[in-house]
Amino acid sequence: MYLFPVSNAPPEVMAALDHFSESVFARCNELDVELTGAAADLSGISSTDISGISAVLMKIYSNHPYAVGISRVGPNGEEYASLPLYSLTGMEMSSSFWEFNETSFAKNNATILMEPLYSTTYGEILHFRHPVYTPEGEYDGWIGASFIMTYIVDTSEDYFSYGHANNYFPALYDAEGNILYYPTQEIIGDNIRTLSREDSEVLLHTDAIFTQPDGMMKYLFTPFNPGPLVEYTTVWKTITVCGRDLKPNIIVYEVEDWNQNFSEDLAIDDLSNLVFQMYQYGKANGIEATTAEIQNPRGKFAVDPNIILFAYDMNATNLAHSLTPDRIGKNQMNAGDAYGLRYISRMVDLCEQGGGFVHYYKPVGEPSGSVSVLMISYVLPVNREWFVGAAYPIMFASPDPKKRDKLNTLVVAAQQYVRDQGKDAALSEFTASNSSFQLKDISLMAMDYNGNVLSAPVQLNVTGTNAFGFTNAHGVSSMRELVILAKQGGNYLLMDTANQNGMNTMYLFYVEPVNNEWCLISWTELNTFVEGR
Numbered sequence: 001m002y003l004f005p006v007s008n009a010p011p012e013v014m015a016a017l018d019h020f021s022e023s024v025f026a027r028c029n030e031l032d033v034e035l036t037g038a039a040a041d042l043s044g045i046s047s048t049d050i051s052g053i054s055a056v057l058m059k060i061y062s063n064h065p066y067a068v069g070i071s072r073v074g075p076n077g078e079e080y081a082s083l084p085l086y087s088l089t090g091m092e093m094s095s096s097f098w099e100f101n102e103t104s105f106a107k108n109n110a111t112i113l114m115e116p117l118y119s120t121t122y123g124e125i126l127h128f129r130h131p132v133y134t135p136e137g138e139y140d141g142w143i144g145a146s147f148i149m150t151y152i153v154d155t156s157e158d159y160f161s162y163g164h165a166n167n168y169f170p171a172l173y174d175a176e177g178n179i180l181y182y183p184t185q186e187i188i189g190d191n192i193r194t195l196s197r198e199d200s201e202v203l204l205h206t207d208a209i210f211t212q213p214d215g216m217m218k219y220l221f222t223p224f225n226p227g228p229l230v231e232y233t234t235v236w237k238t239i240t241v242c243g244r245d246l247k248p249n250i251i252v253y254e255v256e257d258w259n260q261n262f263s264e265d266l267a268i269d270d271l272s273n274l275v276f277q278m279y280q281y282g283k284a285n286g287i288e289a290t291t292a293e294i295q296n297p298r299g300k301f302a303v304d305p306n307i308i309l310f311a312y313d314m315n316a317t318n319l320a321h322s323l324t325p326d327r328i329g330k331n332q333m334n335a336g337d338a339y340g341l342r343y344i345s346r347m348v349d350l351c352e353q354g355g356g357f358v359h360y361y362k363p364v365g366e367p368s369g370s371v372s373v374l375m376i377s378y379v380l381p382v383n384r385e386w387f388v389g390a391a392y393p394i395m396f397a398s399p400d401p402k403k404r405d406k407l408n409t410l411v412v413a414a415q416q417y418v419r420d421q422g423k424d425a426a427l428s429e430f431t432a433s434n435s436s437f438q439l440k441d442i443s444l445m446a447m448d449y450n451g452n453v454l455s456a457p458v459q460l461n462v463t464g465t466n467a468f469g470f471t472n473a474h475g476v477s478s479m480r481e482l483v484i485l486a487k488q489g490g491n492y493l494l495m496d497t498a499n500q501n502g503m504n505t506m507y508l509f510y511v512e513p514v515n516n517e518w519c520l521i522s523w524t525e526l527n528t529f530v531e532g533r
Contacts, residue, residue, distance in 0.1 A: 006214040009235040013168060013250050020170045021239050021248040023154045028128075028241035031145060032111040034060050035130035038143050039109075044135045047074055053081040058416060060145060065412035066405060067145050068122050069489070072132075074141040075101070084415070085513040086489040087146070090121030097127070102139040105131050113242035116149065116178050116189050121488050123334040123342055124149050124189025126180065128242060149188045150340060153181045168252040175238075175245035177210055183363065189334050209247055213238045268376070268474075268531055272357075274301060275378045275390050278309070282382035287311075290388065291320035301390075308377075308391040314351065316344050319386060337361040338372040338399035339508060341492055347379045351387040355380040357474045359494045359506065361399050372399050374506065374527060395529045403441075404492065407510035407522040410442055414520050415512065423514075430455040431463055441524055448518040449483050473498040473531065482511045486519035495523075496531070504531045 009017070038056050045052045057070045061083045064070075069087030072080040077098045082088050091097045097117055105112055111130040119125050129144040153172060172181040177193035187195065192206050208217060214237040233252040238245055278301055282290040293299045294309045301309050302322070309322040316333035332344040343360035350356045358379065361372040374397050379389035414437055418426040430437050430444055437444045438457050446454040451468035467479040478495045485491045490512035496504045509523040 003208055004216040004218075006216050006235060006237065009216045009233075010252075013233070013235050013252060016168060016170075017235050017237060017248060017250040020250060021237060024152055024172065024246065024248060025239055025241055027152060027154065028113065031064070031128050032130075032242055034063065035111050035128060035143055035145060036109070039130045039132045042072060042132050042143060043140070047078075047080050050081050054083065054419070057081060057083045057143075058419060061412060062416055064145065064147075065409045066151055067147055068119070068125060069144075069146040071144045071146070072141070073144065075139055076141075078141075080141075084490050085515060086487060087121075089489055090119035091117070091146075100129075100142070102131065105129075109133070111242045113244045115174070115176070115244075116180070117146075118189070119146070121491065122146075122148055123336075123345065126152060148340065149180050168250050171249040171251055173209065173247040173249070175210065175247065177206070180246070187334075188336070209234070209236050209249070268357075271307070271376065271390055271392055272378045274303065274307070275380050275388060277301065278311075278388040278390070279380040279382055282311075282386075282388055287319060287382075287386060290382075294320040294322055294388075295325060297322070304392075306393055309389075310391070311386060311388045312344065312347065313386045314348055314381075314384065316348050338363050338397075339401060339404050339492065339494075341494065343377075347377070347387070347389060351379055351381040355387070356476060359496060361397060362393075372397050374529065376531060394531060395527065397527055399526075403524050403526070404508060404510075406439075406442055407492070407508065407524060410437065410439065410444055410522045411510055411512045411520045413437070414444055414522075415514065418514055418520075427455040431458060433458045443523055445521045445523075446514075446518060447479070447483070447521060449487070449516075451479055451483070454518060472496055473504050478509075482509060482521055483519070486511045486513045489513070490519075494526075499528075502530070503528050505529075 006014070038060055041056045042053065045056070053072050057072060061067055061070045069082055069084070071082040071088055074080055077100070079088055096115070109131060111128055114127045114129060116124050117127050125146050126149055127144055127146045129142050131142050132140045134140045153170065169183055170181065171179070173179055173192055177191045179188050179190050179192050182188055193210065208215060216233065216235045218233050234249055236247050236249040238247055240246070278290065278294070281293065291311055293301060294311055296302065309320070311319040312332070313319060315331065317331045318327040318329065321327045334342060335344045337343050338361040341360060343358055346358050350358060356379065358377045360375050360377070362375050363372050373393045374395050375391045375393055377389050377391035379387050381387040414426070414430065417429065421429070427446055429435055430446060443457050445456040447467055448454060451466045453462050453465050453467050456462045468477050470477065470479055472478045473496045478493065481493060485493060490510070493509045493511070494506060495509055496506045498504055505528045506526045507523050508526055509521060511519050511521045513519045
């Protein structure tokens with residue numbers, strides 16, 4: 001590892017770092033201005049005036065549809081209102097979120113960015129908060145906005161695009177070492193200084209980032225990308241936003257080819273049967289013997305080099321992994337795919353219901369994740385403590401996160417229309433053949449929590465029917481899963497359907513509750529593929 005002054009950085013990398021830093025600052029500053037204005041608007045609005053409070057919250061939510069929650073909380077920690085509904089449910093176990101008073105703010109009337117918080121619904125999140133005062137100047141609680149960690153980074157920038165000529169990507173840490181953005185999303189929310197202590201080769205270089213305000217270093221090791229040693233060059237600086245120092249980094253890397261070849265003759269039943277054998281072995285022999293067998297490259301479960309074998313406990317801590325054994329002992333609850341979906345968390349949820357299939361888009365190749373492989377996995381719980389599974393690559397894909405964002409934007413716009421026009425008028429508009437809410441590549445549906453379709457694209461002819469009978473390609477009622485997600489505050493879900501021509505189509509869904517009776521659902525098509533012979 002070699003340290004250099006930041007002035008030694010190549011001009012194009014320094015320009016990227018400056019631009020990245022400015023974009024992070026601008027995004028945070030924009031939210032600061034909006035929260036400050038909203039706090040002024042909320043001054044004097046009674047805690048019982050839910051309609052008035054919600055109208056102020058909706059202004060921010062409409063401008064930031066990627067938020068996972070906009071909330072108004074009183075001086076004693078009581079929730080007045082939140083958008084979307086139930087969005088604070090996942091924060092019940094976070095004491096630092098609730099144990100907050102006027103002295104917790106750095107200074108009066110200032111927006112603060114809190115340390116990363118954990119939500120059971122979304123994993124690690126960023127939370128911005130601004131105090132609210134009465135017209136008489138007394139502290140009256142706060143207004144807050146929560147986002148998934150990647151919100152703070154503008155992923156439309158050139159260095160996120162596949163095939164850009166510069167071979168670099170951004171990373172963002174706070175001054176304590178908490179990872180706010182990194183292309184390997186399963187480590188977002190972890191502390192890089194803690195991770196670095198697992199190998200002395202990276203201890204010094206990570207410490208340098210946090211002991212010096214800026215600099216450049218070269219090193220021949222990274223804990224995040226297993227494989228051959230590659231030279232990395234990291235350039236960083238320090239910026240201050242909303243009372244917190246942040247460390248933007250630009251990391252230059254060597255491009256590595258992805259030479260994976262997929263077998264074409266795997267049947268889906270082969271995958272589930274293999275996992276069932278692992279389950280039986282686990283039942284008979286316990287964790288230690290099963291994990292050892294999974295790790296054995298010539299073991300009884302090593303039937304195909306493209307099949308990834310794994311075991312996790314019900315807290316998402318890895319117990320065994322045939323492809324990347326360095327994951328063993330690490331918690332993977334926040335592991336996200338190329339669309340930001342937490343696929344290990346979903347495996348845990350499914351195993352609590354008995355197991356099943358999980359799809360995800362695994363980033364490969366360069367660290368920006370602009371190329372991915374669509375994976376199918378099957379998991380079974382051995383008991384209430386741990387589960388086994390196997391995953392298999394289906395096809396290469398080029399994920400488009402903008403599709404995910406458009407789903408969210410459409411639902412937020414529909415939420416606003418419901419508030420402005422009322423439920424009946426909104427449902428009528430959503431169903432109209434010329435509805436502005438039914439786009440060329442994105443559809444919108446309204447459904448109550450009993451599965452009754454309240455509105456849907458007219459060409460589907462399903463309005464008035466019950467959707468719980470609709471199943472995905474593996475016979476699971478995905479519409480029931482969407483209702484469960486809605487009651488948790490909303491989220492995304494991958495769903496595949498079997499077509500008559502023998503192909504499968506993968507869709508990405510987004511659901512959000514309107515109230516405690518019904519929800520809004522948007523979806524778009526991602527890929528068509530053959531899942532197995």
